[in-house]
Amino acid sequence: MRKLFAAITCAAVVVMVLFSSGCVLRAMTDPTYLARMDVRHRAPPAPPLKRNPHPTAYELILTLHDPPGPFVRAEGFMQYETKLADPCGPDLGGMSGTRMGLHESIPFDVEQVSPGVFRGVVYTDLIESHDYFGLGICHVPMIAARIVLWPTENSGETRFFESMSTREIQSESVIQSGFLHSDYPNGGFEDTAAMRYRVGTPLRSRVKESDLFNVDIRSRKL
Template sequence: MSQDLSTAAAEADVENGGRGLAKLNPQPRQAYDVVLKLHNAPGPFERIEGVAQYDVTNEAECGRINPETGTAGRITSQEPLALKRVADDEYHGTVYLDRMLDEDYYGRGVCHWKFSGTGALLKATGAHEETRFLTFIDADRFTAGDTLTRHYPARDYPRASPVEGPSGITSIEDYPARGNEDPTVFVPELREALFSISLSAKEAKQ
């Protein structure tokens, strides 16, 4: 975004998923290598999108004040994370903890950013009606080098099955499948046909 972006345009940009007035750090240094792995995938995933999330830690001192409530709005930014395929079921990327630039964006003090975590969205071909398989690892586990593995019913691939309700059968489009770390929470018939997505990271060698 332009440095002289108007406040109104910045707010509209944020509403559309942009970063508004916030700027990227031109020289980030705190790099982490990210690995996404698929296990027993029921089919190919043509759309795999990563994201790194950052949140301001002192919005009360620096955030834009909502004129209706008098409170500071939460300032967050989700920056794209490129995931490169290195094997049939493995993708690599790089996340910078210091990707955002600490600066006074609203004339009320310097906004201090903190990395909150990273996640991914996967779809079979990318078609709207297909299931969105989602995963997200928070910053503490990310920087500690933990591996987050979430399990998903294979039957939701490539799209969730229609459900029958009081008004008849309803088609489910763009279903957000968030999975579960514990595979035993699924009923036995689903437990026998699960696949998983793992996210892990380690500090990059300088």
């Protein structure tokens, strides 16, 4: 009797799994369901983000150590965005109460001050907190800043980039990392970013140090 009960229970579980899987599969292809999930089309136009007239500046210095070749182009970007589901953004509906967020990638100039040494200036509070939607003050903090390097500017080459979080920038940290020699100038895949191997991470321990050329990036308040 117990064996029969166990068999019936197992069969019921299998039926329930198959049924629920079928529901999930149908839901994933149902246009009505997908429209309720993807609510981006309901977002109002993003307002222009106001600039702080007196932002806090930090200098970033990126240094390459024994790179396999030159880097002829460098650009910088500051990533600003509101926190997920910040109530200052309008509710777009949807099944999870999705709210519109604010985000902007702001470029900054990066100059090569000497072979293998690049300098840029970032601002950790460049966007003003403001009531952008009439729902309360939106705080749009900088999340991170990154410097991107191109070896030759040839089509399809690998991009090399290093970044610092806002916390790392404000604490005037030094971040040490590295890239594979074999990724320069193209690691075999067109228009991709090279893998970074930060010092002290498990990923770094899986490669030979002789296969890497090192890079560090540091910040200093101006």
